[in-house]
Amino acid sequence: MKSNAPGQLLGFSMQFPRALYHLLRSAPKDVVCVEVLGDVATLKSDGELLAEEDKSSIVGNPLTDKSTDLWKTFSNWIEAIKNGFIDVERTKFLLYSNRSGREGIVNKFSSAQCHSDIQRALEYTKKKLGDIKSDHDIWTYYDFVVNRNEALLFKIIQRFELQIGNGAGYEDVRIEIQRKHVPEGQIEFLMENLSGWVQKVITEKIVAHKGATISWEEFDRHFKVVFDRSRCRELIDFTMHYSKEHDNVQKHVKNRPIYLRQLESIELDETDILDAISDYLRADINLEKWIANEIINEEIAFEFEDKLTKFWGNQRKE
Numbered sequence: 408m409k410s411n412a413p414g415q416l417l418g419f420s421m422q423f424p425r426a427l428y429h430l431l432r433s434a435p436k437d438v439v440c441v442e443v444l445g446d447v448a449t450l451k452s453d454g455e456l457l458a459e460e461d462k463s464s465i466v467g468n469p470l471t472d473k474s475t476d477l478w479k480t481f482s483n484w485i486e487a488i489k490n491g492f493i494d495v496e497r498t499k500f501l502l503y504s505n506r507s508g509r510e511g512i513v514n515k516f517s518s519a520q521c522h523s524d525i526q527r528a529l530e531y532t533k534k535k536l537g538d539i540k541s542d543h544d545i546w547t548y549y550d551f552v553v554n555r556n557e558a559l560l561f562k563i564i565q566r567f568e569l570q571i572g573n574g575a576g577y578e579d580v581r582i583e584i585q586r587k588h589v590p591e592g593q594i595e596f597l598m599e600n601l602s603g604w605v606q607k608v609i610t611e612k613i614v615a616h617k618g619a620t621i622s623w624e625e626f627d628r629h630f631k632v633v634f635d636r637s638r639c640r641e642l643i644d645f646t647m648h649y650s651k652e653h654d655n656v657q658k659h660v661k662n663r664p665i666y667l668r669q670l671e672s673i674e675l676d677e678t679d680i681l682d683a684i685s686d687y688l689r690a691d692i693n694l695e696k697w698i699a700n701e702i703i704n705e706e707i708a709f710e711f712e713d714k715l716t717k718f719w720g721n722q723r724k725e
Contacts (some may be wrong), residue, residue: 424576430626431583440620459501468508478548517569593637
């Protein structure tokens with residue numbers, strides 16, 4: 408039994424990583440919304456609008472020249488402009504696809520940089536699709552967009568961008584998190600937590616009959632909490648307790664470094680000394696791991712060591 412359900416599910420679920428992507432790129436007082444002004448939109452603090460439509464496919468390019476998705480998208484934008492929902496002069500139009508394909512009309516629209524480029528793209532479109540019959544699946548949309556509203560289409564193309572992603576849209580999210588100087592070891596934790604939070608907030612607002620929107624301020628509060636948590640969870644003990652038979656422990660017993668001689672001078676018993684050696688070795692390994700995982704850097708480690716040395720030096724003088 409054939410079903411398009413997986414493809415439809417992908418198309419809907421992709422809006423959540425796209426919303427997260429735009430939240431990561433947003434600024435104070437911006438608002439990101441889902442299924443309010445198209446698939447995903449960002450209402451900028453200055454009144455500008457970024458309107459995005461998302462098109463996905465499991466097997467091929469969803470934006471071919473004769474794709475219903477392509478022409479329905481432009482048709483919907485023109486309808487929204489005509490009905491006063493979108494101000495074409497203050498809107499950027501973004502079409503996102505999770506798969507690339509042979510370059511065609513949509514690529515020409517996206518790459519058009521000036522009036523003459525747009526005019527050539529429109530002429531190419533009319534030549535390429537001029538023989539479309541009225542019973543074709545795209546005819547209603549194509550006729551409305553190109554034949555009956557060419558002036559509005561021209562304005563949309565002036566502000567239009569095609570963005571090609573990959574898979575389910577999470578790679579774009581990963582890149583945006585990485586751009587915020589988040590260590591590699593924390594990206595996956597952040598991405599999973601933020602993704603779940605965005606989906607939960609949007610779903611709960613829809614159920615409560617509220618607008619499916621998330622403000623920059625809401626996102627910022629949650630991001631800071633999760634980011635702090637991601638760093639805390641990395642500050643874990645990477646090692647197990649060292650037994651007294653361990654080679655490294657016995658090496659310290661044999662070499663008697665300064666800290667051991669100090670412990671001996673205050674007459675600590677053997678058990679306490681072996682515990683101290685184990686703690687020392689674990690701390691040394693953890694320090695290396697934390698530096699490797701970019702939780703701290705060598706400068707911080709040396710600064711900490713220097714402060715400890717000065718502290719105990721002062722204690723000795725007292």
